[in-house]
Amino acid sequence: MEASVALKKVGKLSGEKTVLADLTFGIEKGSMTAIIGANDAGKSTLMNVMAGIEIPNYGTVYIDGLDLTKRRAEIRKEIGFIPMQADLESGMTLEENIHFIASLYSLDKETIQNRLQRFSEELNIAEILQDYPGNISTGIQKKAMFLRVLVLNSSVIFLDEPTAFMDPGSARQIWTILKRLQPEKTIVYTSQNLKEVEQNHDRILVLHNGKIVLDGHLDKLLESTVEYHQFRLELENVTDELFNQVEKIPTVVTPNKHGNVILFYGRSKSVFFQVLEKINLQLVKDLEIKKLGLDDLL
Known part of the structure:
Protein backbone atom coordinates (compact mmCIF):
# COMPACT_ATOMS: atom_id res chain seq x y z
CA MET A 1 0.00 0.00 0.00
CA SER A 224 3.20 -11.05 20.74
CA THR A 225 2.63 -11.06 24.50
CA VAL A 226 0.11 -13.90 24.85
CA GLU A 227 2.67 -16.28 26.35
CA TYR A 228 3.34 -13.88 29.20
CA HIS A 229 1.61 -13.67 32.56
CA GLN A 230 1.67 -10.66 34.83
CA PHE A 231 2.30 -11.44 38.51
CA ARG A 232 1.59 -9.20 41.48
CA LEU A 233 2.95 -10.23 44.87
CA GLU A 234 2.26 -8.21 48.03
CA LEU A 235 4.39 -8.94 51.10
CA GLU A 236 4.65 -7.72 54.68
CA ASN A 237 8.01 -6.25 53.78
CA VAL A 238 10.15 -6.14 50.62
CA THR A 239 13.81 -5.56 51.38
CA ASP A 240 16.36 -4.58 48.76
CA GLU A 241 18.09 -7.90 49.34
CA LEU A 242 14.91 -9.86 48.64
CA PHE A 243 14.12 -7.85 45.50
CA ASN A 244 17.67 -8.38 44.24
CA GLN A 245 17.18 -12.15 44.59
CA VAL A 246 13.98 -11.96 42.52
CA GLU A 247 15.74 -9.86 39.86
CA LYS A 248 18.41 -12.54 39.45
CA ILE A 249 15.92 -15.28 38.55
CA PRO A 250 16.49 -15.81 34.78
CA THR A 251 12.83 -16.44 33.97
CA VAL A 252 11.59 -13.24 35.67
CA VAL A 253 10.93 -10.42 33.18
CA THR A 254 10.99 -6.67 34.03
CA PRO A 255 10.51 -6.90 37.81
CA ASN A 256 9.47 -3.70 39.61
CA LYS A 257 9.08 -2.86 43.28
CA HIS A 258 6.38 -0.50 44.53
CA GLY A 259 6.51 -0.28 48.30
CA ASN A 260 5.81 -3.80 49.51
CA VAL A 261 4.50 -5.00 46.13
CA ILE A 262 6.62 -6.81 43.54
CA LEU A 263 5.28 -6.76 39.97
CA PHE A 264 6.87 -8.94 37.28
CA TYR A 265 6.21 -10.96 34.11
CA GLY A 266 6.95 -14.53 33.07
CA ARG A 267 6.24 -16.91 30.21
CA SER A 268 4.63 -19.53 32.44
CA LYS A 269 3.02 -19.80 35.86
CA SER A 270 5.98 -21.86 37.02
CA VAL A 271 7.93 -18.59 37.25
CA PHE A 272 5.71 -17.65 40.16
CA PHE A 273 6.77 -20.70 42.16
CA GLN A 274 10.43 -19.99 41.45
CA VAL A 275 9.91 -16.59 43.05
CA LEU A 276 8.07 -18.08 46.04
CA GLU A 277 11.08 -20.29 46.73
CA LYS A 278 13.01 -17.11 47.55
CA ILE A 279 10.35 -15.81 49.92
CA ASN A 280 9.13 -16.67 53.40
CA LEU A 281 5.51 -17.63 52.68
CA GLN A 282 4.42 -16.19 56.02
CA LEU A 283 5.25 -12.74 54.60
CA VAL A 284 2.80 -13.08 51.69
CA LYS A 285 -0.30 -10.87 52.09
CA ASP A 286 -1.78 -11.10 48.60
CA LEU A 287 -1.00 -12.52 45.16
CA GLU A 288 -2.52 -12.10 41.72
CA ILE A 289 -1.99 -13.48 38.21
CA LYS A 290 -3.39 -11.33 35.42
CA LYS A 291 -3.93 -11.72 31.68
CA LEU A 292 -2.38 -9.00 29.56
CA GLY A 293 -4.53 -6.34 27.88
CA LEU A 294 -3.92 -3.17 25.86
CA ASP A 295 -3.21 -1.12 28.98
CA ASP A 296 -0.39 -3.53 29.88
CA LEU A 297 1.36 -2.81 26.56
CA LEU A 298 2.14 0.65 27.91
Missing part, protein backbone atom coordinates in the same frame (compact mmCIF):
# COMPACT_ATOMS: atom_id res chain seq x y z
CA GLU A 2 1.08 3.58 -0.68
CA ALA A 3 2.36 5.54 2.33
CA SER A 4 0.56 8.79 3.04
CA VAL A 5 2.95 9.69 5.87
CA ALA A 6 6.53 8.46 6.11
CA LEU A 7 9.32 9.16 8.59
CA LYS A 8 12.96 8.41 7.84
CA LYS A 9 15.40 8.46 10.77
CA VAL A 10 13.52 11.32 12.46
CA GLY A 11 14.86 12.66 15.74
CA LYS A 12 13.84 15.54 18.00
CA LEU A 13 15.80 16.99 20.90
CA SER A 14 14.82 19.22 23.80
CA GLY A 15 18.08 20.61 25.10
CA GLU A 16 20.19 17.53 25.77
CA LYS A 17 17.15 15.27 26.12
CA THR A 18 16.16 13.01 23.21
CA VAL A 19 12.38 13.26 22.77
CA LEU A 20 12.14 11.29 19.51
CA ALA A 21 14.86 8.79 18.64
CA ASP A 22 15.65 7.82 15.05
CA LEU A 23 12.06 7.00 14.02
CA THR A 24 11.49 5.28 10.70
CA PHE A 25 8.01 4.08 9.70
CA GLY A 26 5.24 4.70 7.19
CA ILE A 27 1.47 5.13 7.56
CA GLU A 28 -0.74 3.76 4.79
CA LYS A 29 -3.05 6.04 2.86
CA GLY A 30 -6.62 5.80 4.09
CA SER A 31 -5.72 4.06 7.37
CA MET A 32 -6.54 4.99 10.97
CA THR A 33 -3.47 4.80 13.20
CA ALA A 34 -3.48 5.25 16.98
CA ILE A 35 -0.35 6.32 18.85
CA ILE A 36 -0.35 5.42 22.53
CA GLY A 37 2.18 5.60 25.34
CA ALA A 38 2.75 6.84 28.84
CA ASN A 39 2.97 10.53 29.69
CA ASP A 40 6.20 12.08 28.36
CA ALA A 41 6.64 9.23 25.86
CA GLY A 42 6.86 11.83 23.09
CA LYS A 43 3.37 11.46 21.56
CA SER A 44 2.52 15.16 21.21
CA THR A 45 5.99 15.98 19.92
CA LEU A 46 5.66 13.25 17.31
CA MET A 47 2.28 14.63 16.22
CA ASN A 48 3.71 18.16 15.98
CA VAL A 49 6.64 16.93 13.88
CA MET A 50 4.42 14.92 11.51
CA ALA A 51 2.02 17.86 11.13
CA GLY A 52 4.86 20.28 10.40
CA ILE A 53 4.33 22.34 13.55
CA GLU A 54 7.83 21.47 14.77
CA ILE A 55 10.90 20.76 12.65
CA PRO A 56 12.90 17.63 13.51
CA ASN A 57 16.55 18.06 14.50
CA TYR A 58 17.44 15.33 12.02
CA GLY A 59 15.71 13.04 9.59
CA THR A 60 12.85 13.71 7.17
CA VAL A 61 9.04 13.61 7.27
CA TYR A 62 7.27 12.94 3.97
CA ILE A 63 3.61 13.67 3.22
CA ASP A 64 2.43 11.93 0.05
CA GLY A 65 6.06 11.52 -0.95
CA LEU A 66 6.99 15.20 -0.50
CA ASP A 67 9.60 16.47 1.99
CA LEU A 68 7.58 18.35 4.61
CA THR A 69 10.43 20.67 5.59
CA LYS A 70 11.47 21.66 2.07
CA ARG A 71 7.96 21.90 0.58
CA ARG A 72 5.97 23.08 3.59
CA ALA A 73 3.89 25.69 1.75
CA GLU A 74 2.88 23.21 -0.93
CA ILE A 75 2.00 20.44 1.52
CA ARG A 76 0.26 22.55 4.18
CA LYS A 77 -3.17 22.36 2.56
CA GLU A 78 -3.04 18.55 2.70
CA ILE A 79 -2.66 18.53 6.51
CA GLY A 80 -5.38 19.01 9.11
CA PHE A 81 -4.27 19.20 12.73
CA ILE A 82 -5.91 19.37 16.14
CA PRO A 83 -3.48 19.92 19.03
CA MET A 84 -4.14 18.67 22.55
CA GLN A 85 -4.89 22.12 23.96
CA ALA A 86 -7.47 24.50 22.52
CA ASP A 87 -5.84 26.94 20.08
CA LEU A 88 -8.74 29.15 18.98
CA GLU A 89 -8.13 32.91 18.85
CA SER A 90 -9.91 34.46 21.83
CA GLY A 91 -10.77 37.70 19.97
CA MET A 92 -12.68 35.90 17.21
CA THR A 93 -15.95 34.01 17.26
CA LEU A 94 -15.88 30.30 16.44
CA GLU A 95 -17.07 31.05 12.91
CA GLU A 96 -14.48 33.81 12.42
CA ASN A 97 -11.75 31.45 13.67
CA ILE A 98 -12.66 28.84 11.09
CA HIS A 99 -13.09 31.33 8.23
CA PHE A 100 -9.69 32.86 8.97
CA ILE A 101 -7.78 29.55 8.91
CA ALA A 102 -9.72 28.26 5.90
CA SER A 103 -8.86 31.43 3.95
CA LEU A 104 -5.16 30.63 4.46
CA TYR A 105 -5.83 27.34 2.66
CA SER A 106 -7.14 29.26 -0.38
CA LEU A 107 -10.71 28.05 0.06
CA ASP A 108 -13.44 30.32 -1.36
CA LYS A 109 -16.06 31.77 0.99
CA GLU A 110 -18.94 29.79 -0.50
CA THR A 111 -17.16 26.46 -0.01
CA ILE A 112 -16.20 27.40 3.53
CA GLN A 113 -19.75 28.43 4.41
CA ASN A 114 -21.34 25.32 2.91
CA ARG A 115 -19.02 22.99 4.81
CA LEU A 116 -19.36 25.07 7.97
CA GLN A 117 -23.13 24.83 7.93
CA ARG A 118 -23.21 21.12 7.11
CA PHE A 119 -20.73 19.92 9.72
CA SER A 120 -21.68 22.37 12.50
CA GLU A 121 -25.23 21.01 12.35
CA GLU A 122 -23.94 17.43 12.50
CA LEU A 123 -21.78 18.33 15.53
CA ASN A 124 -24.68 20.20 17.18
CA ILE A 125 -22.76 23.47 17.49
CA ALA A 126 -24.39 25.54 14.71
CA GLU A 127 -26.20 27.70 17.27
CA ILE A 128 -23.00 28.79 19.04
CA LEU A 129 -20.81 29.70 16.06
CA GLN A 130 -21.11 33.36 17.00
CA ASP A 131 -19.82 32.71 20.52
CA TYR A 132 -16.27 33.51 21.60
CA PRO A 133 -13.98 30.69 22.80
CA GLY A 134 -13.78 32.12 26.32
CA ASN A 135 -17.54 31.75 26.73
CA ILE A 136 -17.74 28.03 25.97
CA SER A 137 -16.33 24.88 27.54
CA THR A 138 -13.04 23.32 26.49
CA GLY A 139 -14.92 20.30 25.15
CA ILE A 140 -16.99 22.50 22.83
CA GLN A 141 -13.82 24.31 21.75
CA LYS A 142 -12.35 20.94 20.75
CA LYS A 143 -15.48 20.23 18.70
CA ALA A 144 -15.01 23.59 16.98
CA MET A 145 -11.40 22.66 16.23
CA PHE A 146 -12.64 19.38 14.74
CA LEU A 147 -15.15 21.37 12.68
CA ARG A 148 -12.23 23.46 11.39
CA VAL A 149 -10.47 20.30 10.18
CA LEU A 150 -13.64 19.13 8.41
CA VAL A 151 -14.01 22.47 6.65
CA LEU A 152 -10.40 22.33 5.44
CA ASN A 153 -11.05 18.86 3.97
CA SER A 154 -7.35 17.91 4.18
CA SER A 155 -6.25 14.47 3.03
CA VAL A 156 -4.16 13.75 6.15
CA ILE A 157 -5.59 14.46 9.60
CA PHE A 158 -3.53 14.51 12.81
CA LEU A 159 -5.50 14.54 16.08
CA ASP A 160 -3.83 14.88 19.48
CA GLU A 161 -6.35 13.53 22.01
CA PRO A 162 -9.35 14.31 19.75
CA THR A 163 -12.07 13.64 22.35
CA ALA A 164 -10.31 15.10 25.41
CA PHE A 165 -12.65 17.17 27.62
CA MET A 166 -15.74 15.91 25.74
CA ASP A 167 -18.84 14.22 27.11
CA PRO A 168 -19.52 10.65 25.88
CA GLY A 169 -22.13 11.76 23.35
CA SER A 170 -19.79 14.27 21.73
CA ALA A 171 -16.98 11.70 21.63
CA ARG A 172 -19.26 9.26 19.80
CA GLN A 173 -20.08 11.97 17.25
CA ILE A 174 -16.38 12.51 16.56
CA TRP A 175 -15.66 8.80 16.01
CA THR A 176 -18.74 8.33 13.81
CA ILE A 177 -17.52 11.09 11.51
CA LEU A 178 -13.90 9.92 11.52
CA LYS A 179 -14.90 6.40 10.53
CA ARG A 180 -17.04 7.79 7.73
CA LEU A 181 -14.07 9.74 6.37
CA GLN A 182 -12.19 6.53 5.68
CA PRO A 183 -10.72 5.46 3.33
CA GLU A 184 -10.58 8.89 1.65
CA LYS A 185 -8.61 10.36 4.58
CA THR A 186 -5.52 9.19 6.44
CA ILE A 187 -6.14 9.60 10.17
CA VAL A 188 -3.46 9.58 12.86
CA TYR A 189 -4.34 10.24 16.48
CA THR A 190 -3.08 9.95 20.04
CA SER A 191 -5.25 8.94 22.97
CA GLN A 192 -5.06 7.96 26.62
CA ASN A 193 -8.56 6.46 26.31
CA LEU A 194 -7.64 2.85 25.58
CA LYS A 195 -11.25 1.74 25.10
CA GLU A 196 -11.51 4.24 22.25
CA VAL A 197 -8.26 2.94 20.79
CA GLU A 198 -9.46 -0.67 20.94
CA GLN A 199 -12.57 0.26 18.95
CA ASN A 200 -11.04 2.70 16.47
CA HIS A 201 -7.84 1.63 14.75
CA ASP A 202 -6.30 -0.22 11.85
CA ARG A 203 -2.92 -0.04 13.55
CA ILE A 204 -1.46 0.88 16.93
CA LEU A 205 1.99 2.34 17.54
CA VAL A 206 3.24 2.11 21.13
CA LEU A 207 5.72 4.91 21.89
CA HIS A 208 8.15 4.62 24.79
CA ASN A 209 10.97 7.06 25.51
CA GLY A 210 10.76 8.43 21.99
CA LYS A 211 10.94 5.02 20.28
CA ILE A 212 8.30 2.80 18.69
CA VAL A 213 8.43 -0.36 20.78
CA LEU A 214 5.32 -2.12 19.42
CA ASP A 215 3.57 -1.77 16.07
CA GLY A 216 0.50 -3.51 14.68
CA HIS A 217 -3.21 -4.23 15.06
CA LEU A 218 -4.35 -4.93 18.62
CA ASP A 219 -4.77 -8.66 17.89
CA LYS A 220 -1.20 -8.84 16.61
CA LEU A 221 0.19 -6.93 19.59
CA LEU A 222 -1.57 -9.18 22.07
CA GLU A 223 -0.36 -12.26 20.19
Whole structure:
Protein backbone atom coordinates (compact mmCIF):
# COMPACT_ATOMS: atom_id res chain seq x y z
CA MET A 1 0.00 0.00 0.00
CA GLU A 2 1.08 3.58 -0.68
CA ALA A 3 2.36 5.54 2.33
CA SER A 4 0.56 8.79 3.04
CA VAL A 5 2.95 9.69 5.87
CA ALA A 6 6.53 8.46 6.11
CA LEU A 7 9.32 9.16 8.59
CA LYS A 8 12.96 8.41 7.84
CA LYS A 9 15.40 8.46 10.77
CA VAL A 10 13.52 11.32 12.46
CA GLY A 11 14.86 12.66 15.74
CA LYS A 12 13.84 15.54 18.00
CA LEU A 13 15.80 16.99 20.90
CA SER A 14 14.82 19.22 23.80
CA GLY A 15 18.08 20.61 25.10
CA GLU A 16 20.19 17.53 25.77
CA LYS A 17 17.15 15.27 26.12
CA THR A 18 16.16 13.01 23.21
CA VAL A 19 12.38 13.26 22.77
CA LEU A 20 12.14 11.29 19.51
CA ALA A 21 14.86 8.79 18.64
CA ASP A 22 15.65 7.82 15.05
CA LEU A 23 12.06 7.00 14.02
CA THR A 24 11.49 5.28 10.70
CA PHE A 25 8.01 4.08 9.70
CA GLY A 26 5.24 4.70 7.19
CA ILE A 27 1.47 5.13 7.56
CA GLU A 28 -0.74 3.76 4.79
CA LYS A 29 -3.05 6.04 2.86
CA GLY A 30 -6.62 5.80 4.09
CA SER A 31 -5.72 4.06 7.37
CA MET A 32 -6.54 4.99 10.97
CA THR A 33 -3.47 4.80 13.20
CA ALA A 34 -3.48 5.25 16.98
CA ILE A 35 -0.35 6.32 18.85
CA ILE A 36 -0.35 5.42 22.53
CA GLY A 37 2.18 5.60 25.34
CA ALA A 38 2.75 6.84 28.84
CA ASN A 39 2.97 10.53 29.69
CA ASP A 40 6.20 12.08 28.36
CA ALA A 41 6.64 9.23 25.86
CA GLY A 42 6.86 11.83 23.09
CA LYS A 43 3.37 11.46 21.56
CA SER A 44 2.52 15.16 21.21
CA THR A 45 5.99 15.98 19.92
CA LEU A 46 5.66 13.25 17.31
CA MET A 47 2.28 14.63 16.22
CA ASN A 48 3.71 18.16 15.98
CA VAL A 49 6.64 16.93 13.88
CA MET A 50 4.42 14.92 11.51
CA ALA A 51 2.02 17.86 11.13
CA GLY A 52 4.86 20.28 10.40
CA ILE A 53 4.33 22.34 13.55
CA GLU A 54 7.83 21.47 14.77
CA ILE A 55 10.90 20.76 12.65
CA PRO A 56 12.90 17.63 13.51
CA ASN A 57 16.55 18.06 14.50
CA TYR A 58 17.44 15.33 12.02
CA GLY A 59 15.71 13.04 9.59
CA THR A 60 12.85 13.71 7.17
CA VAL A 61 9.04 13.61 7.27
CA TYR A 62 7.27 12.94 3.97
CA ILE A 63 3.61 13.67 3.22
CA ASP A 64 2.43 11.93 0.05
CA GLY A 65 6.06 11.52 -0.95
CA LEU A 66 6.99 15.20 -0.50
CA ASP A 67 9.60 16.47 1.99
CA LEU A 68 7.58 18.35 4.61
CA THR A 69 10.43 20.67 5.59
CA LYS A 70 11.47 21.66 2.07
CA ARG A 71 7.96 21.90 0.58
CA ARG A 72 5.97 23.08 3.59
CA ALA A 73 3.89 25.69 1.75
CA GLU A 74 2.88 23.21 -0.93
CA ILE A 75 2.00 20.44 1.52
CA ARG A 76 0.26 22.55 4.18
CA LYS A 77 -3.17 22.36 2.56
CA GLU A 78 -3.04 18.55 2.70
CA ILE A 79 -2.66 18.53 6.51
CA GLY A 80 -5.38 19.01 9.11
CA PHE A 81 -4.27 19.20 12.73
CA ILE A 82 -5.91 19.37 16.14
CA PRO A 83 -3.48 19.92 19.03
CA MET A 84 -4.14 18.67 22.55
CA GLN A 85 -4.89 22.12 23.96
CA ALA A 86 -7.47 24.50 22.52
CA ASP A 87 -5.84 26.94 20.08
CA LEU A 88 -8.74 29.15 18.98
CA GLU A 89 -8.13 32.91 18.85
CA SER A 90 -9.91 34.46 21.83
CA GLY A 91 -10.77 37.70 19.97
CA MET A 92 -12.68 35.90 17.21
CA THR A 93 -15.95 34.01 17.26
CA LEU A 94 -15.88 30.30 16.44
CA GLU A 95 -17.07 31.05 12.91
CA GLU A 96 -14.48 33.81 12.42
CA ASN A 97 -11.75 31.45 13.67
CA ILE A 98 -12.66 28.84 11.09
CA HIS A 99 -13.09 31.33 8.23
CA PHE A 100 -9.69 32.86 8.97
CA ILE A 101 -7.78 29.55 8.91
CA ALA A 102 -9.72 28.26 5.90
CA SER A 103 -8.86 31.43 3.95
CA LEU A 104 -5.16 30.63 4.46
CA TYR A 105 -5.83 27.34 2.66
CA SER A 106 -7.14 29.26 -0.38
CA LEU A 107 -10.71 28.05 0.06
CA ASP A 108 -13.44 30.32 -1.36
CA LYS A 109 -16.06 31.77 0.99
CA GLU A 110 -18.94 29.79 -0.50
CA THR A 111 -17.16 26.46 -0.01
CA ILE A 112 -16.20 27.40 3.53
CA GLN A 113 -19.75 28.43 4.41
CA ASN A 114 -21.34 25.32 2.91
CA ARG A 115 -19.02 22.99 4.81
CA LEU A 116 -19.36 25.07 7.97
CA GLN A 117 -23.13 24.83 7.93
CA ARG A 118 -23.21 21.12 7.11
CA PHE A 119 -20.73 19.92 9.72
CA SER A 120 -21.68 22.37 12.50
CA GLU A 121 -25.23 21.01 12.35
CA GLU A 122 -23.94 17.43 12.50
CA LEU A 123 -21.78 18.33 15.53
CA ASN A 124 -24.68 20.20 17.18
CA ILE A 125 -22.76 23.47 17.49
CA ALA A 126 -24.39 25.54 14.71
CA GLU A 127 -26.20 27.70 17.27
CA ILE A 128 -23.00 28.79 19.04
CA LEU A 129 -20.81 29.70 16.06
CA GLN A 130 -21.11 33.36 17.00
CA ASP A 131 -19.82 32.71 20.52
CA TYR A 132 -16.27 33.51 21.60
CA PRO A 133 -13.98 30.69 22.80
CA GLY A 134 -13.78 32.12 26.32
CA ASN A 135 -17.54 31.75 26.73
CA ILE A 136 -17.74 28.03 25.97
CA SER A 137 -16.33 24.88 27.54
CA THR A 138 -13.04 23.32 26.49
CA GLY A 139 -14.92 20.30 25.15
CA ILE A 140 -16.99 22.50 22.83
CA GLN A 141 -13.82 24.31 21.75
CA LYS A 142 -12.35 20.94 20.75
CA LYS A 143 -15.48 20.23 18.70
CA ALA A 144 -15.01 23.59 16.98
CA MET A 145 -11.40 22.66 16.23
CA PHE A 146 -12.64 19.38 14.74
CA LEU A 147 -15.15 21.37 12.68
CA ARG A 148 -12.23 23.46 11.39
CA VAL A 149 -10.47 20.30 10.18
CA LEU A 150 -13.64 19.13 8.41
CA VAL A 151 -14.01 22.47 6.65
CA LEU A 152 -10.40 22.33 5.44
CA ASN A 153 -11.05 18.86 3.97
CA SER A 154 -7.35 17.91 4.18
CA SER A 155 -6.25 14.47 3.03
CA VAL A 156 -4.16 13.75 6.15
CA ILE A 157 -5.59 14.46 9.60
CA PHE A 158 -3.53 14.51 12.81
CA LEU A 159 -5.50 14.54 16.08
CA ASP A 160 -3.83 14.88 19.48
CA GLU A 161 -6.35 13.53 22.01
CA PRO A 162 -9.35 14.31 19.75
CA THR A 163 -12.07 13.64 22.35
CA ALA A 164 -10.31 15.10 25.41
CA PHE A 165 -12.65 17.17 27.62
CA MET A 166 -15.74 15.91 25.74
CA ASP A 167 -18.84 14.22 27.11
CA PRO A 168 -19.52 10.65 25.88
CA GLY A 169 -22.13 11.76 23.35
CA SER A 170 -19.79 14.27 21.73
CA ALA A 171 -16.98 11.70 21.63
CA ARG A 172 -19.26 9.26 19.80
CA GLN A 173 -20.08 11.97 17.25
CA ILE A 174 -16.38 12.51 16.56
CA TRP A 175 -15.66 8.80 16.01
CA THR A 176 -18.74 8.33 13.81
CA ILE A 177 -17.52 11.09 11.51
CA LEU A 178 -13.90 9.92 11.52
CA LYS A 179 -14.90 6.40 10.53
CA ARG A 180 -17.04 7.79 7.73
CA LEU A 181 -14.07 9.74 6.37
CA GLN A 182 -12.19 6.53 5.68
CA PRO A 183 -10.72 5.46 3.33
CA GLU A 184 -10.58 8.89 1.65
CA LYS A 185 -8.61 10.36 4.58
CA THR A 186 -5.52 9.19 6.44
CA ILE A 187 -6.14 9.60 10.17
CA VAL A 188 -3.46 9.58 12.86
CA TYR A 189 -4.34 10.24 16.48
CA THR A 190 -3.08 9.95 20.04
CA SER A 191 -5.25 8.94 22.97
CA GLN A 192 -5.06 7.96 26.62
CA ASN A 193 -8.56 6.46 26.31
CA LEU A 194 -7.64 2.85 25.58
CA LYS A 195 -11.25 1.74 25.10
CA GLU A 196 -11.51 4.24 22.25
CA VAL A 197 -8.26 2.94 20.79
CA GLU A 198 -9.46 -0.67 20.94
CA GLN A 199 -12.57 0.26 18.95
CA ASN A 200 -11.04 2.70 16.47
CA HIS A 201 -7.84 1.63 14.75
CA ASP A 202 -6.30 -0.22 11.85
CA ARG A 203 -2.92 -0.04 13.55
CA ILE A 204 -1.46 0.88 16.93
CA LEU A 205 1.99 2.34 17.54
CA VAL A 206 3.24 2.11 21.13
CA LEU A 207 5.72 4.91 21.89
CA HIS A 208 8.15 4.62 24.79
CA ASN A 209 10.97 7.06 25.51
CA GLY A 210 10.76 8.43 21.99
CA LYS A 211 10.94 5.02 20.28
CA ILE A 212 8.30 2.80 18.69
CA VAL A 213 8.43 -0.36 20.78
CA LEU A 214 5.32 -2.12 19.42
CA ASP A 215 3.57 -1.77 16.07
CA GLY A 216 0.50 -3.51 14.68
CA HIS A 217 -3.21 -4.23 15.06
CA LEU A 218 -4.35 -4.93 18.62
CA ASP A 219 -4.77 -8.66 17.89
CA LYS A 220 -1.20 -8.84 16.61
CA LEU A 221 0.19 -6.93 19.59
CA LEU A 222 -1.57 -9.18 22.07
CA GLU A 223 -0.36 -12.26 20.19
CA SER A 224 3.20 -11.05 20.74
CA THR A 225 2.63 -11.06 24.50
CA VAL A 226 0.11 -13.90 24.85
CA GLU A 227 2.67 -16.28 26.35
CA TYR A 228 3.34 -13.88 29.20
CA HIS A 229 1.61 -13.67 32.56
CA GLN A 230 1.67 -10.66 34.83
CA PHE A 231 2.30 -11.44 38.51
CA ARG A 232 1.59 -9.20 41.48
CA LEU A 233 2.95 -10.23 44.87
CA GLU A 234 2.26 -8.21 48.03
CA LEU A 235 4.39 -8.94 51.10
CA GLU A 236 4.65 -7.72 54.68
CA ASN A 237 8.01 -6.25 53.78
CA VAL A 238 10.15 -6.14 50.62
CA THR A 239 13.81 -5.56 51.38
CA ASP A 240 16.36 -4.58 48.76
CA GLU A 241 18.09 -7.90 49.34
CA LEU A 242 14.91 -9.86 48.64
CA PHE A 243 14.12 -7.85 45.50
CA ASN A 244 17.67 -8.38 44.24
CA GLN A 245 17.18 -12.15 44.59
CA VAL A 246 13.98 -11.96 42.52
CA GLU A 247 15.74 -9.86 39.86
CA LYS A 248 18.41 -12.54 39.45
CA ILE A 249 15.92 -15.28 38.55
CA PRO A 250 16.49 -15.81 34.78
CA THR A 251 12.83 -16.44 33.97
CA VAL A 252 11.59 -13.24 35.67
CA VAL A 253 10.93 -10.42 33.18
CA THR A 254 10.99 -6.67 34.03
CA PRO A 255 10.51 -6.90 37.81
CA ASN A 256 9.47 -3.70 39.61
CA LYS A 257 9.08 -2.86 43.28
CA HIS A 258 6.38 -0.50 44.53
CA GLY A 259 6.51 -0.28 48.30
CA ASN A 260 5.81 -3.80 49.51
CA VAL A 261 4.50 -5.00 46.13
CA ILE A 262 6.62 -6.81 43.54
CA LEU A 263 5.28 -6.76 39.97
CA PHE A 264 6.87 -8.94 37.28
CA TYR A 265 6.21 -10.96 34.11
CA GLY A 266 6.95 -14.53 33.07
CA ARG A 267 6.24 -16.91 30.21
CA SER A 268 4.63 -19.53 32.44
CA LYS A 269 3.02 -19.80 35.86
CA SER A 270 5.98 -21.86 37.02
CA VAL A 271 7.93 -18.59 37.25
CA PHE A 272 5.71 -17.65 40.16
CA PHE A 273 6.77 -20.70 42.16
CA GLN A 274 10.43 -19.99 41.45
CA VAL A 275 9.91 -16.59 43.05
CA LEU A 276 8.07 -18.08 46.04
CA GLU A 277 11.08 -20.29 46.73
CA LYS A 278 13.01 -17.11 47.55
CA ILE A 279 10.35 -15.81 49.92
CA ASN A 280 9.13 -16.67 53.40
CA LEU A 281 5.51 -17.63 52.68
CA GLN A 282 4.42 -16.19 56.02
CA LEU A 283 5.25 -12.74 54.60
CA VAL A 284 2.80 -13.08 51.69
CA LYS A 285 -0.30 -10.87 52.09
CA ASP A 286 -1.78 -11.10 48.60
CA LEU A 287 -1.00 -12.52 45.16
CA GLU A 288 -2.52 -12.10 41.72
CA ILE A 289 -1.99 -13.48 38.21
CA LYS A 290 -3.39 -11.33 35.42
CA LYS A 291 -3.93 -11.72 31.68
CA LEU A 292 -2.38 -9.00 29.56
CA GLY A 293 -4.53 -6.34 27.88
CA LEU A 294 -3.92 -3.17 25.86
CA ASP A 295 -3.21 -1.12 28.98
CA ASP A 296 -0.39 -3.53 29.88
CA LEU A 297 1.36 -2.81 26.56
CA LEU A 298 2.14 0.65 27.91
